[in-house]
Amino acid sequence: MRGFRRLPNWRTRHRDRKARDIFAHVLQRRPTADDESSYRFQSAKFAESRQDLPHRRPLRGGKNKKDHQPRRVAVISREKLENSLLSIFNSEEIQTAKKGIPARLAVFPKSRDQLCELVTFATANGFTLIPLGSGSRLAGNGKYDLAVTTSHLDEQIEHSPADMVATIPAGASFSLTQSSLQKHGQRIPLDPQVEDGSTIGGIVSANAWGPLRHRFGTAKNSILATTIVNGECKIVKAGAKVVKNVSGYDLNKLYIGARGSLGILLDVTFRLQPLPEKVQIFSVPHDSLDDAFQTASAGSRLPLMVETVVLRKSPDWEVTIKIAGSEEVRKTVEDAIPGDISWGREVNYSENSDSLYDINISVPKSYLKSFFKSVGDLDGLSLWSLPEVGICRLNLKDAGQLQQITICVESGGGFMEVERKPEGSDIPRWPIAPHGLNWMRQIKSAFDPHGIFAPGILGKGL
Missing domain, CATH: 3.30.465.10 (Uridine Diphospho-n-acetylenolpyruvylglucosamine Reductase; domain 3)
Known part of the structure; x- marks a missing residue:
């Protein structure tokens, strides 16, 4: 039709300005096709263990290289801190933090308004907050002013x-x-x-x-x-x-x-x-690591609803597979997987109570077998992994073994995180610095401009 013009989409033109300003601050500029130093982000897809990364070239930050600004240090005694909180909480909602919780006091807000008031109070006075669940996965070296527990909020599922x-x-x-x-x-x-x-x-x-x-x-x-x-x-x-x-x-x-x-x-x-109404669990022991990997690969390709494929060493190699289905699936499994199959034995994957360090490791799937051969003979080592994903969890007793493991992971282009460590240990959470660390600091600065939320729990400036 003459004179007809396509109107631009209203929603596209009027996006949330606040979200756009935040990402403009973080990304600084929009990549162009002629800019070789820029990076394009792929759409979200199911990918595990950095399998889709073609190289280990680190991401570059924007033009603004300014690190996260340091927080204001609040020099105040514990008694004065507790008294100042009485304007927001009653005495029953303020407690001394339990052993192992890196905070001076623990608070239990009962409403969202009370929680927002606490954040406003912390921002104005320079106090640091650490959100807290059970505290079982805190491995940072920081010490914070207040641990905030949300279990007392009046919320419903x-x-x-x-x-x-x-x-x-x-x-x-x-x-x-x-x-x-x-x-x-x-x-x-x-x-x-x-x-x-x-x-x-x-x-x-x-x-x-x-x-x-x-x-x-x-x-x-x-x-x-x-x-x-x-x-x-x-x-x-x-x-x-x-x-x-x-x-x-x-x-x-x-x-x-x-x-x-x-x-x-x-x-x-x-x-x-x-x-699933029913699940079938079976385990296959192996003396050889190569045979264990073959069993894990065959189990993941079964024409069934395979829930888990786990390779563990404690002390011998064993593959455990869980399948959603009735006992009729057993015939299919026994025809496809050779070896001594044991049915119905549930495996406990809880951490070794004697271990001092719990470590999550992610490496390319093609390197996982070589990594196990390099570290499998370490004394006191127990591990379990998802071989078809390229990740594993290690339990260590000796800190001296951590350096050898770090070298093996880094040589294979992997990444590792220390999930648990002894109190007072100076081992960083990320022994291998992750790519895009400057980007993380810029995001932290944009979302937490006053630096009150668990500063340093992931590393310096984070």
Whole structure:
């Protein structure tokens, strides 16, 4: 038609200015096709263990190289700190932090307004906060003013069984939540090793995972939306409570694994998965590492609903596979996998109680076997891994072995994180510096401009 013009999409022109300003500050400039030093970001896809990275070239930050500004140090005694908090909390909501919690006091807000008031108070006085679940995954060397526990917030689970979506408070118990969802034949597709007090927020903030990562990935593959209190004392929501959502920036993945350094989680919306009516578990022992890898590869290719494929050493090599289905699947398994198969034996993947260091390691799948051959003979070493993903978890007793493991991981282009270590140890959380460290510091500065949320828990400037 004459005179017809296509109008630009209104939503595209009027995006959220605040989110756009934040990312303009972080990214500084938009990459162009002629700029060889720029990087283009791929769309989100299911990828594990950096398998889709073609090289180890570090990401470059923007033009602004300014690191995260240091926080203001609040010089105040414990008694004065407790008295100043009485304007927000009553005496029952303020307690001395338990042993192992790196904070002077622990507070238990009962409402979102009270939590926002606490963040405002901390910002004005320069106090540092560390969001706290059960405290089982704190491995930093920092000492903070206040540990904030969200388990006392007056929040309820919003579960829609028909849509298989649930919004769960961050302070809710992970074990109790799973039990409640299982009554409806559903589950959160995560199975980390948890303690009695482990919370949803703590597991998401630590990006904790278990054997189910083989099939469902980590928390980033199941979380649809999050709600946090940010560094500007505001309640911010990211994502939506629907499975198909493409509007705005996907900020959820920034909070996963941030360990509370970008804000305090209030609730998390999960995409749930059906709970299988029956599962079949079998184990195959091996004397040879090569044979164990062949069994793991054959198990992952079974034409069945394979839930987990785990390779463990304690002290011999053993492959354990879990399959969703009835006993009829056993015939298919026995025809495809040779060896001495033991059915029905559940395996405990909990950490070795005698170990001092728990380490998560991620390497390319092609290098995983060589890595095991290099470190498999270390004294007192126990490990279990997901060979089809390229990750493993090590339990060590000797700090001297950590240097040898670090050299082996770095030579293979991998990454490692110290999940647990003795109190007072100066070993960094990331013995191998991750790529894009400057970008992380800029994101930290943008989301927590006053530096009050767990400064240094991930490293210097983070």
